[in-house]
Amino acid sequence: xxxxxxxxxxxxxxxVKRESIDxxxxxxxKRDITPLLGSNKKVVLDFRDMRFIDSAGIVAILxxxxxxxxxxxxxxxxxxxxxxxxxxxxTRIHRIIDVFGSVDEAVASFLAPSLVASIQHQVDH
Amino acid sequence: xxxxxxxxxxxxxxxxxxxxxxxxxxxADISSCMNATSSLSDLKPIRQFVLSFCNYxxxxxxxxxxxxxxxxxxxxxxxxMRHAYRGRTGQPIRVVAEANDxxxxxxxRHHGSSFDPANAPxxxxxxxxxxxxxxxVIENCVDRVCYRSNSADDNVIELLVYx
Numbered sequence: 001x002x003x004x005x006x007x008x009x010x011x012x013x014x015x016v017k018r019e020s021i022d023x024x025x026x027x028x029x030k031r032d033i034t035p036l037l038g039s040n041k042k043v044v045l046d047f048r049d050m051r052f053i054d055s056a057g058i059v060a061i062l063x064x065x066x067x068x069x070x071x072x073x074x075x076x077x078x079x080x081x082x083x084x085x086x087x088x089x090x091t092r093i094h095r096i097i098d099v100f101g102s103v104d105e106a107v108a109s110f111l112a113p114s115l116v117a118s119i120q121h122q123v124d125h
Numbered sequence: 126x127x128x129x130x131x132x133x134x135x136x137x138x139x140x141x142x143x144x145x146x147x148x149x150x151x152x153a154d155i156s157s158c159m160n161a162t163s164s165l166s167d168l169k170p171i172r173q174f175v176l177s178f179c180n181y182x183x184x185x186x187x188x189x190x191x192x193x194x195x196x197x198x199x200x201x202x203x204x205x206m207r208h209a210y211r212g213r214t215g216q217p218i219r220v221v222a223e224a225n226d227x228x229x230x231x232x233x234r235h236h237g238s239s240f241d242p243a244n245a246p247x248x249x250x251x252x253x254x255x256x257x258x259x260x261x262v263i264e265n266c267v268d269r270v271c272y273r274s275n276s277a278d279d280n281v282i283e284l285l286v287y288x
Contacts, residue, residue: 020169020172022168022169023203023206023207024168052172054199055200055262059255059256063255083189086193091261091262
């Protein structure tokens with residue numbers, strides 16, 4: 001399995017240990033990732049090793065999005081590679097999934113609202 | 126880059142045996158070719174072939190342009206494998222890359238069925254529908270796309286980017 005799972009608080013980070021996803025590789029990617037999406041509400045797909053992704057990979061990401069959303073969860077992407085990010089923009093994926101340049105940014109985007117709420121709670125009381 | 130689609134169907138091939146038939150072939154400063162098959166496992170070698178060709182060029186093409194050409198080539202090859210050959214593996218695909226001072230061109234020649242991009246369903250960008258991205262990606266990654274059918278079993282997809 002080309003996947004590494006980490007947890008930061010209630011955020012699950014799925015480190016996709018692949019350099020590419022094309023039509024030939026997409027089934028293996030889906031086979032690896034689908035069981036890991038589970039019932040997690042806050043999921044980051046970490047594409048730090050990704051150098052190439054084609055439309056088959058885009059469709060697989062959309063499938064992940066639907067799976068997570070069907071459980072009222074939220075999916076975010078960490079995509080450091082600028083070329084891969086540019087493709088996400090071509091296919092306008094970045095309009096329906098938050099795309100960040102690092103895992104830290106993606107995780108922070110999940111944590112920040114709760115931290116703000118926590119601080120607000122302390123201020124109120 | 127916005128792709129200018131050129132669809133010339135049933136055009137006679139004046140260079141029988143050659144991978145394509147327009148002016149650039151005569152003026153190409155550098156060219157390279159590979160024989161691939163319609164097996165999906167050949168996508169990576171095709172990608173590496175186009176990438177190696179781009180890396181060989183001097184002056185080099187920018188990273189983004191190189192990525193987009195490799196992406197468009199992968200999508201074109203996938204369409205040939207999945208649609209032109211309808212998933213039949215082991216069928217021939219000839220890939221020719223050539224360049225001059227003005228442009229880079231990647232040509233795919235195959236014996237599958239012809240392809241009319243006008244019949245491809247447009248993608249939905251709201252995530253509600255899979256598919257339809259391949260043709261869209263190609264058109265948005267290169268300057269010109271040409272789908273040409275020389276005969277029922279002699280079809281060509283050409284991708285061209287200006288330098």
